[in-house]
Amino acid sequence: MHMPDGLINAPVSIGAGVLVAGAVAVSLKKTKGSLDSQTAPMAGLVAVFIFAAQMINFPVAAGTSGHLMGGALAAILVGPWVAVLVITVVVGIQALVFADGGLSALGINILNMGIVTVIVGTLVFALTMKVLSKTKSSIVAASAIAAFISVPAAALAFVIEYYLGGNATYDPMTVLISVVGVHLLIGIGEAIITALTVGAILATRADLVDGARKFLPKEKLIIKDSVVS
Amino acid sequence: MSSKKLLVIGLLASIVIAGFLSFYASSQPDGLEKVSADQGLDVTAVDSANADSALADYGVAGVENERASAFLGGVIGVAITGLAGVGLYVWLREPKSAETK
Numbered sequence: 001m002h003m004p005d006g007l008i009n010a011p012v013s014i015g016a017g018v019l020v021a022g023a024v025a026v027s028l029k030k031t032k033g034s035l036d037s038q039t040a041p042m043a044g045l046v047a048v049f050i051f052a053a054q055m056i057n058f059p060v061a062a063g064t065s066g067h068l069m070g071g072a073l074a075a076i077l078v079g080p081w082v083a084v085l086v087i088t089v090v091v092g093i094q095a096l097v098f099a100d101g102g103l104s105a106l107g108i109n110i111l112n113m114g115i116v117t118v119i120v121g122t123l124v125f126a127l128t129m130k131v132l133s134k135t136k137s138s139i140v141a142a143s144a145i146a147a148f149i150s151v152p153a154a155a156l157a158f159v160i161e162y163y164l165g166g167n168a169t170y171d172p173m174t175v176l177i178s179v180v181g182v183h184l185l186i187g188i189g190e191a192i193i194t195a196l197t198v199g200a201i202l203a204t205r206a207d208l209v210d211g212a213r214k215f216l217p218k219e220k221l222i223i224k225d226s227v228v229s
Numbered sequence: 230m231s232s233k234k235l236l237v238i239g240l241l242a243s244i245v246i247a248g249f250l251s252f253y254a255s256s257q258p259d260g261l262e263k264v265s266a267d268q269g270l271d272v273t274a275v276d277s278a279n280a281d282s283a284l285a286d287y288g289v290a291g292v293e294n295e296r297a298s299a300f301l302g303g304v305i306g307v308a309i310t311g312l313a314g315v316g317l318y319v320w321l322r323e324p325k326s327a328e329t330k
Binding site for chain 2: 003048093097101168
């Protein structure tokens with residue numbers, strides 16, 4: 001999902017960059033000093049884990065692979081504002097240090113993988129939790145659904161950006177169907193990885209999962225041997 | 230589990246994923262690359278200005294052994310992201326005075 005340079009024209013790339021800069025500025029402001037000594041390290045850990053997990057491309061169809069985006073995962077683990085910062089850090093390092101994703105495309109890549117996925121993931125998670133019982137397994141299920149939807153949503157964002165500023169002549173309908181279609185498949189992988197990760201942390205330290213805090217009663221959040229930690 | 234233990238386990242898991250498992254990742258193009266190629270969107274693509282950098286494509290320039298190169302690339306990536314994570318921690322942590330309330 002890391003777009004190279006040259007695909008989308010300068011105005012749309014710059015527009016996305018401005019949007020991302022604004023979102024990062026607001027996220028920084030909203031989150032300064034907002035976490036305690038237990039939850040603050042989670043942001044860095046989630047960034048490291050998503051960086052690592054994004055390196056694992058899994059096959060999805062003939063000659064095609066996909067990898068985790070992590071926006072929904074980060075949003076559920078550390079909350080949407082911190083999640084924007086986390087994915088910005090990851091996608092920024094990938095482009096600047098590892099030449100994965102173009103430099104002028106960085107704004108668009110952060111917008112798609114770090115802001116669209118966080119917003120859609122957060123909304124779908126909240127809506128799903130509204131109809132489910134407030135249990136740990138519901139949180140895992142809602143995480144999977146949120147992650148699944150977030151991937152074709154990011155793909156749809158690319159299709160819109162390409163429609164606005166794509167440099168090649170192309171068939172919009174075919175691109176829409178194929179980009180969103182293949183990302184529905186990749187979304188299944190995203191859902192599995194997200195559910196496993198959220199499930200593992202819920203089982204050990206549910207109190208560190210931002211998305212779980214408002215749904216689980218206090219005694220379910222704190223696991224016995226971790227009360228004093 | 231203490232949050233420290235969770236951090237250590239998470240870090241170790243990330244190193245294993247980025248350093249070892251990444252070598253076995255699919256090398257097929259991802260969904261966007263595939264469609265871009267199939268639909269001719271990539272005809273205008275240009276190499277990133279830093280495409281020749283020492284760590285481009287998660288390998289390390291000059292390391293001949295592919296497995297070693299991939300391992301180093303992954304571990305260096307985890308280390309750099311970890312440093313950024315420390316920066317995030319400093320930004321996000323509430324001031325000491327608030328914590329001892």
